[in-house]
Amino acid sequence: MDLENQKRVLEFANQYGAENVVVLLGAAEGEASGLAAETVTNGDPTYAGPLTGVQLGLTVYHVCEPEVKAEFDPDIYEDQVGMMEMVLDVDDIVKEMSAIREQYCKYLG
Amino acid sequence: MNSVIKGTGYALVHTPDMVLHNGTTQTTEMIVNPDSEYLKELPSHIRSYEQAVAYYPNQAYIGNITPDELAKIPMPWNEQECPLTSRYGKFGQIMPQEEFILLMQACDVFDLVELDSEFVAANRDKLAANEIIDDSIMARIKEGVSAEKVKDLVENEHAEGLYHLGKLVGAVKRAHDIDVNLSAHVMHENIVSKASNVVGILHAIKNAGIAKEDVEYVIDCSEEACGDMNQRGGGNFAKSVAEIAGLVNASGADIRGFCAAPAHTMIEAASLVTAGAYKTVVVTAGGCTAKLGMNGKDHVKKGLPILEDMLGAFAIVLGENDGVNPEINLNLLGRHTVGTSSGPQDVTTALVFKPLEKGELKVTDIDKYAGELHNSDILKPAGGGDPALQFFKVVAATAVKRGELEKADIPSFPVKHGMVGWAPTQGHIPSGVPFVGFAREDILSGKIKNAMIVGKGSLFLGRMTNLFDGVSFVIQANTGATEEKGVSEEEVKALIAKSLKEFAAGLLAE
Incomplete structure (x- = not known):
């Protein structure tokens, strides 16, 4: 995950509390999604960014997952x-x- | 009158030592984690020059294997034995690091590059034997300095080291004591861009079969910025490259736009030729050291060689319509506007479908689309997927939404109308332009009748705007219309004579 984005995620988690933050991904494939998800939960696996060794454990979904899709107005989601x-x-x-x-x-939960 | 593509040049430079010393993934790691396992492991994953040459995607870049042939080679390509081992191809060459370091010195006109004299003596003949290097460039090579002097420059004078096979063989000095824009690091980056650019441009001119004197204008679309503390990106790479390449009648300027810059530049160059401002314009770009080894951590973790050890360069010669070469149709331009969102559907509509609408064309009326031609052999192991395949699928899916294709056609669309990617991950290099050379050949041979080149760029990286960017243009078979019908001098004289006669006849009648 981009180092600047890691910094912003960390700032939001500190500002609003990790339990109140949901990270929504839009990555183009599985492995990249998994890497980004790992970064905001278990820490930066590449040991390069501000989330290195920071286990935020944030709630994280990809926008194409059924749980997320169910939250949207179907027409807007389709569009x-x-x-x-x-x-x-x-x-x-x-x-x-x-x-x-x-x-x-x-x-x- | 549409401009035509007269020829193209594509060059790679194998720079294994620059991966270690100048790639930002590695230089960042040296700062934040200098004792890391990655840095210890990295040297054992570096490819030899011979290995880098015998690699299918690199052979595709210089034209020794076509995209269609490459698509038939099973992936991962880095595991395949490649029988193609020539450093030269019909589009260009794969230059070895030792020749390139000498060329860097030849391209430096401010005595900033100092090379070890023994290194110069050992490699001068190799550079002289390079098929595009002439005496004018060889005459710029200096004798060199002592190894002690080079060491002193790096250790005590803030110079950036030039290494070959792990040995310090030269240095790029800073060009100013305190100006960060003229630091040794920046000068190194810029001289690398300039020198690799020279290789591409010399191949393009040779392949186009034109004289160097014919070139009137050069536009550089690389990703670096040259200038001092008073104008960080003042320029001008284009003119500096034209000078070394011997294009004595050329002027030039730089255009920037991240990965979309080459496509922007092609449209502007075609416009200049079509408008008659210049007869021959060269679009050109050099390579980028910062991106070397960008995904190195993933490659090392997975036991792969460092595949991002190549600098990429290209040049395309545009000229007046000769009735033969493929044309750039300026009536079919796509552009991502300020008012367009960054959603994939809107981006694709703006770049692909709007120009098709203008020409009353269907998505299948374009034989080949080219965009995001990154080599997925590099990106897949790093979780980056296959951007080329993704792009073609998005075009197909947008066509489905518009009712132009059936959903069942999506899987076959990338094969019929797209291609696999082969370009090194050098930012501006993969964005559609690597196909221009093949497109020109395929249109000339009648294999395809047209192609759309799509350049896309992520502007947020510069932190000036969050807007997405991109433009597209269509290359088509020559329509044979070399000159729009005008009125000749004889015809004007005849018309005046006729009017005068009629006027005189009128007077007589009165």
């Missing part, structure tokens, strides 16, 4: 995300994201 949903390997993204959430998220 904004529908096209990318056709293109992305959603199953792979769900698999990667679920694995990271199960392992590292601290604020899921």
